[in-house]
Amino acid sequence: MDKIYNVGIIGAGVSGVVTALQLAKHGIDSVLFEQEKSVVSGPPFCHLHAGGNLYPDISESQCKLLMKQSIEMARLFPESIDERPTFISVPKTEKYEFNKLEERLDMLVQYYEDLIxxxxxxxxxxxxxxxxxxxxxxxxxxxAKQPTIKHPKSPDQWMTNTIKLIDYKKLKMPVILVQEYGWNLFRLGAQAQLALDKTPFCDLKTNTSVTSIKDVRKQNLNYNWEITTKDEVYKVNYLVNSCGFKAGEFDESLHLNTERLIEFKAAYVSKWDPIPGLIPELIFHGERGTPRGMVQLTPYCDDYYQIHGMTNEITLFENGLVKSKNNVPQPEFEDGIKQKLTRGWDYKEVKSRTEKAIASVTKFVPSFKSASVGGPPLFGAQQIPGDDPSLRIGEVRFPCKTYARSEIVKASSALTVANQILNKIQEIGIMPSINDEGSQNSILESISKDDIDALAEALAEQRGYPKSLSRLVIEKK
Ligand SMILES: Cc1cc2nc3c(=O)[nH]c(=O)nc-3n(C[C@H](O)[C@H](O)[C@H](O)COP(=O)(O)OP(=O)(O)OC[C@H]3O[C@@H](n4cnc5c(N)ncnc54)[C@H](O)[C@@H]3O)c2cc1C
Incomplete structure (x- = not known):
């Protein structure tokens, strides 16, 4: 292939697609490789962490950054944001103190005011x-004595619907309702895919696995990298590695010695009986990795609910967190996890883990007992740069002048990373200076809701999930 692309991006997860779209916004051409059939098909996301309230143990600075980055991503992909609040509680068995959570929330209100x-x-x-x-x-x-509201609008109405279902005698008082919203991965993927198909600045290659990369910087050519796939060799000036948990594989081939953790996790899809009014996402905090790990119930349309339970029996896995060792940057999962990652889940395990997930919710929501398996799990592995498993904000590193490695831990960091890469590309002179035109992206804005609805539904079905998972509980006005 004779064409020389300015940027070659490996991996079209949320990080890769947002990078390609930000480059396209500024007229910078790229070729984007994704080994799967469609974009944003890696680890799932369902919660916009606009304040980090699911993590009682993280620092205030991480909470603020999560809020800022979440707002930026919500502005870019409004059609993927489900504007239902989150109910946060601490069971009586847990150590977390409410005062600390409240202080942090006050700090976040102030910070949110500053952002506005x-x-x-x-x-x-x-x-x-x-x-x-x-x-x-x-x-x-x-x-609890007020009537249920089918479509709640105020915090009190959301709480009325919630509290009728919950055994709140098991919870420390008080409890909180916070405006952390849902985040629909199928809708984000659909909008991104449609925008990438539309822009002339990105050559999206799905079903295309990159097999190797070659550093040709010292060969006096008019490009810096060769990216090889089964059928072609692509020439690029700037290389972006956004391979998610597989980012270490290319570091290995470049003899770069980096440290990372990778973690495999899964959330479960359940179907419940119809309830008379919508509920928020429900969080029952608990110590991660113990049998009392946090329980998270995320509502979708048509009585589907996604469940995370931060125990080894539900969302986490024995040996599910592994780190790089012996100077080899890519950590390796054991065979059982590798098999799950390539969609080889045994139905018995799906059923048993989903049923344990349902039981963990039933402890606090007794009527949830009647829920049953509603679909395959949403699962994947994420990377955590360095060696601190509690890190929630990862960004980007530049191991050499024309190579960027995205290291996001939460989907919300994708735009920050894309902009850092854009600045670097400008700094090293691959592109002339570019104006900061704010966080909006006209290509994304030009995609219609109807087109997003249709493709999001098709993506959910193609991946074996109920199509209801592609819709928002709170329809956009
Ligand atoms: C169970 C679970 C729940 C989560 N919930 C949330 C949440 O609620 N909110 C949140 O913000 N975050 C959440 N996360 C984290 C979030 O999913 C990740 O941060 C995010 O998806 C990472 O995006 P990425 O683009 O860096 O990587 P990925 O999405 O992994 O994308 C990497 C892409 O690269 C492709 N690829 C890899 N190697 C090659 C190759 N050689 N050639 C071509 N393509 C290649 C892969 O197929 C993949 O599509 C969750 C993670 C898990 C596991």
């Missing part, structure tokens, strides 16, 4: 004074 002052379009989580609301036991007792 910087740019009013950042107000995507509603009014800052309504970012969270606290409920005492006495208030819950009153709300």
């Amino acid at each position: 002052a910087e740019d009013p379009a950042n107000k995507i989580l509603g009014a800052p004074e309504h970012y969270y609301k606290i409920y005492t036991e006495a208030e819950l007792n009153v709300l």
